[in-house]
Amino acid sequence: MSVSPAPSLGKRLQDWLPRIVLAPSLALVLVFVYGFIVWTAVLSMSTSRLLPVYRWAGFDAYERLFNQPNWYVALKNLAIFGSIYIVVCIAIGLFLAILLDQKIRIEGVLRPIYLYPMALSFVVTGTAWKWFLNPGMGFEHAVRVITGWDTFRFDWITRPDMAIYTVAIAGIWQASGFVMAMFLAGLRGIDSEMLKAATVDGASTFTIYRRIVIPLLRPAFLSAVIVLAHMAIKSYDLVIALTGGGPGNATELPSTFMYSYTFTRSQMAVGSASAMVMLMGIAAIMVPYLYSELKEKNR
Template sequence: MKTASTLATGRAVPAGSSPGLAARLQTWLPKLVLAPSVLISLCFVYGFMLWTFVLSLTDSRLLPSYDFVGFAQYARLMANDRWWVAATNLGVFGGLFVGICLVLGAGLAILLDQRIRQEGALRTVYLYPMALSFIVTGVVWKWLLNPGLGLQAMVRGWGFESFTFDWLVNPDMAVYTLVIAAVWQASGFVMALFLAGLRGLDDSIFKAAQLDGASLPRLYWRVILPCLRPVVFSAVMILSHIAIKSFDLVVALTGGGPGYASDLPATFMYAHSFSRAQIGLGSASAVLMLGGVLAILVPYLYSELRSRRHG
């Protein structure tokens, strides 16, 4: 007497159970296992996003209030000078951060692609800063850029008394210290993306271009880099996402100061939601930040889905 039967999948089914029941179990069991994680994500991610949007339509201050005022908080936000400083800083910081990281990352990747000696050690050195948190990066660069302790004090100690590097305490230059620290941390990550893309290209592309007499700079500029457009696009998306969400680096490095000269939307949102007890206004700024992230992610996801559909 047989105690088990075998389905078309090759799995044994205990005696007394029908193949239909086993097939239904195989279909629903993964869904049942994933259901708690999906429900938690829906509640604590997307549910809180929706709640934040609802709060942005109310006159909430210290505690949530559900007296709806429409888009009045958004109008207040648009009339707030500090918000426009934060938005301008985001444009400066994001543009320089993304641009410099792309140039440095591509340059380092091309350098390592020449099969130089100690490539593994150099790759580790360049990539290591990405293993640090932005809090650690901010604290370290705050020490380095402190006029009384860091670079300026060191150079003056060498006898160059007229040397000045006070960007950290200069309202007009403080935002550029954020760029320095962020580029130092993220450029190695971009290098890894470009290096993976370079190593994934067919060697015949290099050989064909060299047979045509292309020099090495022309080879990379006219042939190789155009082939890496997906890598460039992915790097821009990731770096832009990091720039929009930057909070910990600002808090650790400049604290948004001097004054609020180096504020970014993330620190503006935190300050008004928690420090100034204006939850409605802070929620409105958070919704606009989410809109900025979606403006970056939606085209990226669309391009990915389109490439898979036509691939």
């Protein structure tokens, strides 16, 4: 009976090197991501106010959270912003992807132009759109000067009933190119022979997209919804740079509510509770997605 030789030192090092390289990153993720999630959960069930106090209070902070009128304003604003943001980004992204998929000559020029906004930080986007939407120096002022239309008004950013839509406009401008890239990758992965066969059978372009292309883009649609919903829930810097949460609290979102109650209103337990509710909202989106992906992979 032969005995296999022991692996050499080089072979052992080759096997362990990836683990050694990844160990520091894994340790940092465990501490600064999952560790702080656990810490936030502990604070949300404490009596913490200005500073952390590890005195058990059960779900008192959650009860106080859902008794705050501003919290419901933030949830309402998130519903408005999130729904517009997701639907319009997907519509524009799909349209641009279909446009570029026609193999137009200037695709190489248009693609980076559409993707450029995503390369900017949300702070830069918010600041730029704040200037653009400012009635005294932005779009409204330019239209009045150029056209002489003195009664033209576009002052949404200063109106409490319309300000949340300006946040959606800025977010859509930044994310639509990214969604376009997702759909374009999906379109380029569709078998062209299938589309040619449908054309030979007499199917119109509209029918081909409705019956073949759009159903095959289901994974891209699902991924786009997941990514955009995640970005909408955690939007903070865009709102702060664009409107500061105002006028009043007209553009307050759960993320800005969490920051203000934790760091400016000395209600750390309530702020932590709002953070945990946001985390549960993201988990409610991500867990079914991951489950479906794993189920599909196992099949």
